Amino acid sequence: MGHKTIDELVRADEGLVSRSIFVDDEIFQQELRQVFSRAWLFVGHESLVPKPDDYFVSRMGTESVILTRDRQGQIQVMLNSCAHRGMKLCRYDHGNNRTFTCPYHGWSFSTDGKLVEKPGELVGVPGHATHYKGELDKKQWGLKTVAQVVNYKGAIWATWDPDAPPFLDYLGNMRLYLDAALDHRDGSPGGSEVIGGVQKWRVKCNWKFAPENFIGDLYHDISHRSVDIVGIGPGGGKGRRDPSATRSAICFPELGHGLLGRLPFYEEGPYAPQYARYPEVEAYFRQIHEQRERTLGSAMRVQLSVGTIFPNMSFHGRQPRTLAVFHPISATEMEMWRMYLVDKDAPEAVKEAARHYFLRYSGPGGMTESDDMENWTGATEASMGAISRELYFNYQMGVGHAQPVPEIPGCSVNGEYTEENARIYYRRWAQFMNGLSWDQLMAGSVRAEEKAA
Ligand code: FES
Numbered sequence: 001m002g003h004k005t006i007d008e009l010v011r012a013d014e015g016l017v018s019r020s021i022f023v024d025d026e027i028f029q030q031e032l033r034q035v036f037s038r039a040w041l042f043v044g045h046e047s048l049v050p051k052p053d054d055y056f057v058s059r060m061g062t063e064s065v066i067l068t069r070d071r072q073g074q075i076q077v078m079l080n081s082c083a084h085r086g087m088k089l090c091r092y093d094h095g096n097n098r099t100f101t102c103p104y105h106g107w108s109f110s111t112d113g114k115l116v117e118k119p120g121e122l123v124g125v126p127g128h129a130t131h132y133k134g135e136l137d138k139k140q141w142g143l144k145t146v147a148q149v150v151n152y153k154g155a156i157w158a159t160w161d162p163d164a165p166p167f168l169d170y171l172g173n174m175r176l177y178l179d180a181a182l183d184h185r186d187g188s189p190g191g192s193e194v195i196g197g198v199q200k201w202r203v204k205c206n207w208k209f210a211p212e213n214f215i216g217d218l219y220h221d222i223s224h225r226s227v228d229i230v231g232i233g234p235g236g237g238k239g240r241r242d243p244s245a246t247r248s249a250i251c252f253p254e255l256g257h258g259l260l261g262r263l264p265f266y267e268e269g270p271y272a273p274q275y276a277r278y279p280e281v282e283a284y285f286r287q288i289h290e291q292r293e294r295t296l297g298s299a300m301r302v303q304l305s306v307g308t309i310f311p312n313m314s315f316h317g318r319q320p321r322t323l324a325v326f327h328p329i330s331a332t333e334m335e336m337w338r339m340y341l342v343d344k345d346a347p348e349a350v351k352e353a354a355r356h357y358f359l360r361y362s363g364p365g366g367m368t369e370s371d372d373m374e375n376w377t378g379a380t381e382a383s384m385g386a387i388s389r390e391l392y393f394n395y396q397m398g399v400g401h402a403q404p405v406p407e408i409p410g411c412s413v414n415g416e417y418t419e420e421n422a423r424i425y426y427r428r429w430a431q432f433m434n435g436l437s438w439d440q441l442m443a444g445s446v447r448a449e450e451k452a453a
């Protein structure tokens with residue numbers, strides 16, 4: 001590699017993407033700079049840090065970051081690396097800390113707005129008066145913090161880039177669908193929470209395989225045929241596939257986001273039992289469905305199965321709702337995280353049933369996720385060779401058949417089975433990799449203000 005330009009590697013219009021972008025170390029380093037240091041990234045959910053001083057260790061690209069709620073209740077995101085000699089401040093996955101004290105030489109940092117002007121400021125230095133003769137300027141040596149952070153309906157997003165556009169502009173009209181996953185579009189009275197902890201595991205594949213799959217690969221259903229036959233759907237009956245649900249590949253070409261779902265102007269069908277095995281759970285979902293039908297009316301008519309927000313966050317909508325994030329580790333390894341979302345005020349039995357369903361469906365031991373992991377690992381491994389990495393993957397399904405969706409500015413649709421969404425994802429990836437300015441990156445997008453109009 002190294003001889004070909006990004007535009008030679010990603011020929012999205014022709015449906016060709018070089019295998020080398022899934023295995024090459026130089027490309028990987030460039031991704032960390034051009035994609036992960038600039039884009040808005042999903043770092044967690046507010047329910048992971050419910051109380052002041054709670055922290056949760058997350059990742060942004062390959063960087064370890066601390067997601068914490070300060071004493072004033074604000075969410076802060078900072079690099080999990082001491083300003084002195086770089087030691088990780090938090091070595092546990094989560095906890096509660098008033099100050100973050102480094103285990104190496106004992107510097108400590110605070111987010112308490114009463115003590116510090118800036119979150120992550122250095123507040124304690126052993127030997128400051130003696131060894132440092134009082135000369136170390138503590139204000140200069142705080143933790144690196146993200147440039148922007150947003151709590152959007154409980155989901156926390158951050159970017160290192162001060163010039164990045166507001167998150168809602170970055171999201172564009174994909175918001176319609178993300179909202180369905182985050183709070184059903186009605187704020188989930190009482191809010192949503194992540195249950196059962198965060199599942200984390202490593203997969204020996206390039207990180208892009210996963211968001212590409214979630215952005216609209218209905219074609220891979222054959223991978224899950226055994227699961228369909230066994231029938232592990234929430235109702236236990238007909239398997240994971242609902243034949244009545246015709247879906248489309250919907251995407252936002254200017255932004256790189258996309259999903260499999262139905263367009264909002266489709267009629268929402270009557271509530272179809274999903275948890276028939278659990279009458280209490282079934283009754284709960286039916287009741288909230290009917291209630292939402294009354295209060296949301298046509299605004300409710302958003303259905304999705306899976307979607308991806310560029311670059312590395314994906315979600316399932318409706319019930320069950322899940323959030324996933326795919327962290328790059330190296331060109332050929334990723335760390336996959338999954339969080340399961342339920343209404344905070346749902347009865348315990350509903351949360352339990354949802355948790356059981358999540359565990360058998362998704363996650364490292366889940367019956368469908370293990371199918372996907374096998375495919376992505378195999379594809380990565382079989383693209384590492386001197387011969388194989390020179391070849392291109394084929395993304396030609398449905399080239400030239402995308403149609404605009406007049407009802408949703410910035411949106412297009414391309415039938416049920418298509419690779420349109422993968423093409424727009426890699427086109428977006430190439431724009432970031434080519435180092436386009438934010439003005440260029442956002443030129444064709446539909447801004448939040450226009451959406452409101
Ligand atoms: Fe943290 Fe020295 S590395 S105090």
Ligand code: FE
Nearest residue numbers: 220224368372
């Ligand atoms: Fe799958």
